[in-house]
Amino acid sequence: MKRPEPRNEEIELKNNVYIESDTDPKGIITYANDYFAEISGYTPEELVGQPHNIVRHPDMPKILFKILWDRLKEGKNFIAAVKNLAKDGRYYWVFTDFETVRDAQGNITGYKAIRKKISHHVTDVLDPLYRKLTEIEKEGGMEASEKYLHQFLTEHGEDITVDNLLENIHRLY
Numbered sequence: 001m002k003r004p005e006p007r008n009e010e011i012e013l014k015n016n017v018y019i020e021s022d023t024d025p026k027g028i029i030t031y032a033n034d035y036f037a038e039i040s041g042y043t044p045e046e047l048v049g050q051p052h053n054i055v056r057h058p059d060m061p062k063i064l065f066k067i068l069w070d071r072l073k074e075g076k077n078f079i080a081a082v083k084n085l086a087k088d089g090r091y092y093w094v095f096t097d098f099e100t101v102r103d104a105q106g107n108i109t110g111y112k113a114i115r116k117k118i119s120h121h122v123t124d125v126l127d128p129l130y131r132k133l134t135e136i137e138k139e140g141g142m143e144a145s146e147k148y149l150h151q152f153l154t155e156h157g158e159d160i161t162v163d164n165l166l167e168n169i170h171r172l173y
């Protein structure tokens, strides 16, 4: 599928309506709710069966997804702010709760993401940080962006990590 050309226009999300999707263990979409379809501009049929990077925005740093997958493969949940790309090239930011789904034996059978609207106070801080990380990755790869990210977080407090970043976002202003 051809990648949409990003344009600098935001999609306004509704309060209290969730964008939900499920994936298999490889990140292939197995379920998309109606609001995901509405906001992304794809039909549920277009989404199901596709890798979840169908909505990946080029401003999102690779390191964020590496951390996400490391956490999920360890069976941990993860919370992150994600900038996504809609079919028409517009973007939308979401506060995303990623969870592992297990069978009765405890084996990971897939993953689930539940997303809601996120405040501009948060995205105003994260947008420049994510762009900077993406820029660094173009030059020095993920090793360089990982180093920058950890340095950036430590500068704002020894106890801020990617796992509690959103809780501590006010300290990054």
Ligand SMILES: Cc1cc2nc3c(=O)[nH]c(=O)nc-3n(C[C@H](O)[C@H](O)[C@H](O)COP(=O)(O)O)c2cc1C
Pocket: 021, 022, 023, 027, 051, 052, 053, 054, 055, 056, 057, 060, 062, 065, 072, 082, 084, 098, 099, 111, 112, 113
């Ligand atoms: C349940 C679940 C939901 C995901 N949702 C998104 C999403 O909304 N946007 C996104 O860019 N990546 C999402 N991802 C991560 C993608 O699988 C993928 O790692 C990411 O888009 C980076 O693409 P790449 O691995 O091809 O570089 C999700 C992964 C899982 C397991």
